[in-house]
């Protein structure tokens with residue numbers, strides 16, 4: 001069956017275009033495996049048992065995307081769209097039914113207009129490429145998006161996208177002012193042509209339900225020429241629990257210019273022995289200004305951390321991007337253009353905290369972390385600009401009322417142990433139930449988690465509410481209405497795509 005599907009697809013495609021051999025890879029093509037694996041960021045999904053696409057299309061232009069959509073519909077092939085491949089559950093490159101991947105690797109141009117303080121970026125560009133392009137032209141502009149430079153613009157912007165500037169400027173999606181999409185009929189639409197409903201939906205509702213978003217126009221934001229960074233790690237015997245309690249009471253109330261997250265993990269674990277493992281809480285900050293202004297501010301609001309000049313490093317904004325991207329601030333900016341990255345196998349989940357977690361809750365949490373080898377919790381403070389934007393402004397609903405979000409991560413080396421670690425992650429999530437948001441328990445779409453619910457086949461709107469309300473809360477209904485308008489036959493679908501609203 002799949003042989004017929006592929007041949008028919010190729011015939012259909014070549015009836016429109018003569019570039020078939022260059023842009024379409026079959027399972028027999030010599031570069032099929034390397035292109036497929038090139039942006040898989042979760043090693044868990046490199047397993048041979050994971051279903052593979054019948055074809056991979058790497059379009060060079062929009063016409064080839066239009067053709068791919070038209071021919072896929074005709075042949076009954078599903079489409080997965082991949083930009084940077086960072087989806088936590090691999091939804092941009094895995095499906096259980098015959099499918100092809102549209103991989104946007106060749107559509108990655110970035111055009112910056114400094115005078116207008118804006119930029120057009122194609123979806124296949126990475127955040128690193130965007131930051132690099134901005135820094136090449138100016139040292140007083142930046143963009144508020146995620147920390148990992150290999151993330152793709154396509155998935156990131158369409159799912160929200162936050163990073164160290166978001167308390168000052170909101171999400172990446174909040175700073176999108178135009179976009180270009182190829183819809184289910186193969187039509188190319190910009191903001192004016194797609195209308196405000198669809199333009200609303202793709203800024204946080206996930207791209208995969210609505211079409212292939214090919215480019216985005218963004219507003220650049222202002223950053224000072226010098227910013228300050230600090231990192232203060234504390235173990236439990238250095239009062240980490242008390243400091244974390246204090247952090248919970250101030251993190252979302254700090255000035256918008258200060259981003260202070262806490263990253264919690266273990267130190268002292270070796271591969272042979274668990275003895276001496278200790279919980280470590282690192283308070284890491286980015287201040288949009290100089291150390292001399294940051295230090296009195298921290299003395300007033302979080303004196304217990306005892307931030308000193310010695311803890312602070314002043315640098316340019318782009319060096320802070322290197323720092324939060326895991327590089328040294330003295331590395332050449334070209335590292336931001338690297339696409340190859342070794343990736344562990346991991347499982348992640350997310351939660352929102354609206355009331356500080358009490359001491360006994362934290363102590364139980366530390367004990368749970370000690371059961372694992374390589375757990376990480378990233379606690380990201382909200383407040384600031386995020387609280388000023390209404391819940392319905394974009395599909396991303398987690399605005400005012402959230403102190404911080406938690407990302408839980410666990411990674412491992414051998415895939416034979418996967419179920420043990422995933423099981424631990426689920427127990428941790430159950431443990432956290434009393435301490436996090438409820439009715440619905442919020443989750444962040446870009447930290448995709450299929451445990452919170454998924455579509456079985458052509459799921460209905462009512463069925464999909466089980467997971468949809470967690471990501472989108474009351475915006476889920478509007479998303480389903482937009483889906484009904486633009487793709488009523490539910491062609492663009494996956495395990496967590498928005499179903500068309502049924503009236």
Ligand code: FDA
Nearest residue numbers: 083084085086087092146147148152154155156162207213
């Ligand atoms: P990928 O290509 O896998 O796409 C993700 C989803 O979007 C899929 O459903 C896909 O079909 C769809 N999609 C992609 N491109 C599309 C397009 N052009 N049109 C339509 N649909 C499209 N997040 C965050 O907010 N802040 C952070 O700091 C980080 N840090 C981080 C680090 C690391 C190591 C990872 C692996 C992930 C993150 N993330 C993150 C999460 C990240 O924002 C999320 O995984 C994004 O969806 C990734 O976008 P990609 O384009 O890379 O993914």
